[in-house]
Amino acid sequence: METGRNLEKTIALLSRDSDPSAALDFVSGMDRDYYSVYTPREIRTHFKMSLDLNADRPVRLKITPREKDRFIIVIVAFDYFSEFSILCGLLASFDLDIQNGNSHTFSDRRPGPQPSVFPRGRWPRKIRRAMPSRKKIVDVFDVRARPGVPFTEPKRLEFENELGRLIRLLGEGKSEAVREHLNRRLVERMEKRKGPFAGLLYPVGVQFDNRTDPQWTVMDVHSKDTPAFLYALSNALALRDIYIHKVRIQSVHTEARDRFYISNRQGRKIEGEQEQKALRIALVLIKQFTHFLPWAPDPAKAIRYFDQLLDKVMEKKTAAPFIKLFKEKEGLDLLAHLLGASDFLWEDFLRMQFESLMPVLEGFKKRPVRPGKPALARELAAQVARSDTLEDRKRILNEYKDREMFSIDMSHLIDPKVALTDFSSALTDLAEVVVEQAARIGRDDLLSKYGRPRLENGRVCPFAVCGLGKFGGREMGYASDIELLFVYGGPGRTDGPESVENSLYFERLCQEILRLIEARQEGIFHIDLRLRPDGTKGPLAVSLDRFRSYYDAVGEAASFERQALTKLRFIAGDPALGRAVEAHRDRFVYGSEPWDRASALHLRRRQIEERAKPGGVNVKYSPGGIIDIEYAAQYLQIQHGHDHPELRTPNTLEALDRLRHRQFLSHEDRDRLRDAYLFLRRLIDGLRMVRGNAEDLILPEESSDEFQFLARRLGYHEADWKKGARQLAKDVHRHMVNVQRFFSRRFSLPSTESPPLE
Numbered sequence: 001m002e003t004g005r006n007l008e009k010t011i012a013l014l015s016r017d018s019d020p021s022a023a024l025d026f027v028s029g030m031d032r033d034y035y036s037v038y039t040p041r042e043i044r045t046h047f048k049m050s051l052d053l054n055a056d057r058p059v060r061l062k063i064t065p066r067e068k069d070r071f072i073i074v075i076v077a078f079d080y081f082s083e084f085s086i087l088c089g090l091l092a093s094f095d096l097d098i099q100n101g102n103s104h105t106f107s108d109r110r111p112g113p114q115p116s117v118f119p120r121g122r123w124p125r126k127i128r129r130a131m132p133s134r135k136k137i138v139d140v141f142d143v144r145a146r147p148g149v150p151f152t153e154p155k156r157l158e159f160e161n162e163l164g165r166l167i168r169l170l171g172e173g174k175s176e177a178v179r180e181h182l183n184r185r186l187v188e189r190m191e192k193r194k195g196p197f198a199g200l201l202y203p204v205g206v207q208f209d210n211r212t213d214p215q216w217t218v219m220d221v222h223s224k225d226t227p228a229f230l231y232a233l234s235n236a237l238a239l240r241d242i243y244i245h246k247v248r249i250q251s252v253h254t255e256a257r258d259r260f261y262i263s264n265r266q267g268r269k270i271e272g273e274q275e276q277k278a279l280r281i282a283l284v285l286i287k288q289f290t291h292f293l294p295w296a297p298d299p300a301k302a303i304r305y306f307d308q309l310l311d312k313v314m315e316k317k318t319a320a321p322f323i324k325l326f327k328e329k330e331g332l333d334l335l336a337h338l339l340g341a342s343d344f345l346w347e348d349f350l351r352m353q354f355e356s357l358m359p360v361l362e363g364f365k366k367r368p369v370r371p372g373k374p375a376l377a378r379e380l381a382a383q384v385a386r387s388d389t390l391e392d393r394k395r396i397l398n399e400y401k402d403r404e405m406f407s408i409d410m411s412h413l414i415d416p417k418v419a420l421t422d423f424s425s426a427l428t429d430l431a432e433v434v435v436e437q438a439a440r441i442g443r444d445d446l447l448s449k450y451g452r453p454r455l456e457n458g459r460v461c462p463f464a465v466c467g468l469g470k471f472g473g474r475e476m477g478y479a480s481d482i483e484l485l486f487v488y489g490g491p492g493r494t495d496g497p498e499s500v501e502n503s504l505y506f507e508r509l510c511q512e513i514l515r516l517i518e519a520r521q522e523g524i525f526h527i528d529l530r531l532r533p534d535g536t537k538g539p540l541a542v543s544l545d546r547f548r549s550y551y552d553a554v555g556e557a558a559s560f561e562r563q564a565l566t567k568l569r570f571i572a573g574d575p576a577l578g579r580a581v582e583a584h585r586d587r588f589v590y591g592s593e594p595w596d597r598a599s600a601l602h603l604r605r606r607q608i609e610e611r612a613k614p615g616g617v618n619v620k621y622s623p624g625g626i627i628d629i630e631y632a633a634q635y636l637q638i639q640h641g642h643d644h645p646e647l648r649t650p651n652t653l654e655a656l657d658r659l660r661h662r663q664f665l666s667h668e669d670r671d672r673l674r675d676a677y678l679f680l681r682r683l684i685d686g687l688r689m690v691r692g693n694a695e696d697l698i699l700p701e702e703s704s705d706e707f708q709f710l711a712r713r714l715g716y717h718e719a720d721w722k723k724g725a726r727q728l729a730k731d732v733h734r735h736m737v738n739v740q741r742f743f744s745r746r747f748s749l750p751s752t753e754s755p756p757l758e
Contacts, residue, residue, distance in 0.1 A: 094159050184299055488544070551588045
């Protein structure tokens with residue numbers, strides 16, 4: 001241990017060609033360990049590097065080659081929270097394995113007795129006058145370049161530039177953006193290695209000691225030295241708001257033995273038994289989870305939400321089942337897929353429906369993606385029957401909806417065997433069951449007050465619910481809304497204590513259905529009634545006679561409403577009334593009245609002008625978007641459905657197959673349209689899942705991070721993420737160009753309507 005007199009000699013050495021006050025500033029910042037580790041010459045090097053630090057250059061770097069593939073990397077920088085984890089992550093992303101090293105941070109100092117490099121813990125008077133105003137770090141890493149990945153001069157320059165950029169971002173307070181960038185870079189690097197990375201569930205030993213150091217908690221960590229081990233560990237500390245003051249890094253063969261001197265953000269030790277236990281669990285789990293990030297579409301999103309999930313788990317008295325799940329390879333794999341998929345998925349299901357998450361995760365592998373409508377209906381009805389109040393029934397209805405929808409979404413995300421058509425059918429089955437149960441709950445609630453609605457002849461007035469759009473076509477996707485049409489039998493009155501006209505009764509019933517089915521966010525299970533007769537100006541439910549008069553060759557319906565009815569399908573309620581509605585639909589849509597080609601194409605041109613922004617690609621509305629496939633099928637159905645009743649299907653893929661069978665489509669055109677439809681549906685689901693918005697379907701720029709994550713979400717898992725993004729862009733171009741060419745050729749849409757694809 002050096003004495004104060006020896007340190008004064010060190011100060012004199014540092015001051016030979018520098019300002020003595022700067023030497024005092026540097027020396028007063030370090031504890032006695034620093035001086036026992038480095039020689040005076042090394043200390044002088046660190047000091048000289050620190051003199052060059054300023055606002056524009058917050059970090060200095062020195063790289064010294066040793067034997068083959070070994071380097072000493074010295075980093076002196078201003079001190080920022082989470083900086084050590086950033087340095088470890090950057091080293092790992094450049095394929096540099098840390099063998100040994102030390103990290104030192106200027107201590108928070110005040111005049112008076114405290115731990116220091118001087119005897120009896122008191123600063124000399126002249127050093128007290130030179131207390132530094134800006135904390136700094138001195139980190140020295142002994143690293144080894146991974147075999148086959150030499151740390152060449154160009155690589156070193158790239159490392160220096162990237163280091164400077166990240167430290168400047170830390171200085172601007174953008175630590176989360178820096179961590180996200182590093183997570184993505186590191187995972188991409190690991191994937192390029194093509195070696196085992198995910199699933200390295202080695203045990204981690206964590207011990208806390210509050211006696212060795214009077215100022216900081218000493219945390220000793222022993223584990224298998226796996227790729228990016230130090231980054232995973234230090235990043236976990238940063239996520240838990242733990243400040244790292246000093247680190248001693250040591251690798252012995254294949255084992256990591258590291259010592260951290262830590263505190264919380266307020267500078268206090270980690271002393272409570274529960275606090276230490278929670279930190280130990282979090283460190284181990286976050287470290288393990290880091291090794292599963294290659295499976296996440298967005299690694300930064302996955303690790304952030306995993307940390308938040310741990311917070312919620314720690315709050316629960318029954319955390320054991322979650323901890324068990326988090327310690328299993330299968331559980332961490334599952335969570336990496338889910339948590340890295342979507343902000344929307346986290347916000348809507350994992351946070352708001354946390355209590356029901358565990359049963360869904362546990363039963364994921366056991367439950368088929370599509371249990372079938374009868375099974376769902378029985379299950380939901382049994383749960384609702386156990387409740388005595390309307391609000392309880394509403395709660396049970398929506399909790400069931402959310403659990404099942406999450407399970408369906410999870411299967412679609414994780415299980416490659418789940419086809420898009422299975423996903424759509426499962427969502428549609430669930431929507432039908434929920435709508436049917438909501439109608440039943442609403443009817444039962446109105447019974448005591450209004451009684452039953454009756455026709456003028458005294459019979460019970462029937463009620464039917466019909467689906468339109470994606471719901472009617474059994475083509476629901478992620479964030480699809482539910483387009484409905486409510487029809488009742490006709491005029492009359494209810495027979496209860498408060499007798500009202502049937503029109504008022506069914507208006508109240510529809511209002512109750514809308515109130516019972518909650519949409520967590522815009523799009524997901526949002527009820528849309530805009531396609532009813534008279535639109536938003538009309539009543540929520542219409543009589544059968546009004547339905548027939550509105551949808552008539554001489555009625556008020558516009559030509560686009562005739563086209564919209566190709567998707568109509570009876571869903572729930574009275575089957576006879578449902579059949580009557582569908583029969584009139586057939587007479588109106590597929591009657592002898594010619595198709596209004598001019599109006600249909602005018603509508604399509606307006607959509608392109610109003611919804612497809614110049615220079616961007618809207619995968620729904622731009623020329624070649626999915627709406628061109630849907631409209632093409634509907635146009636041909638209206639043209640030929642009168643003579644060929646088998647064409648009258650609300651499902652687009654079925655319509656394409658039947659049009660091919662009747663030779664209204666060539667085999668090649670059907671195949672191209674079908675392939676493009678399935679591709680664009682997956683693309684739309686991917687966009688909606690990450691954005692949580694059913695309407696925002698503009699493709700991000702190909703060079704953007706968002707586009708790369710979209711590619712990964714859709715299964716383009718290339719080692720080079722940019723390559724995966726380029727392939728996705730090519731596929732988008734190919735499918736949309738094929739659709740655009742078909743649509744223009746078949747329906748003579750002017751060539752000036754070309755999208756930014758060709």
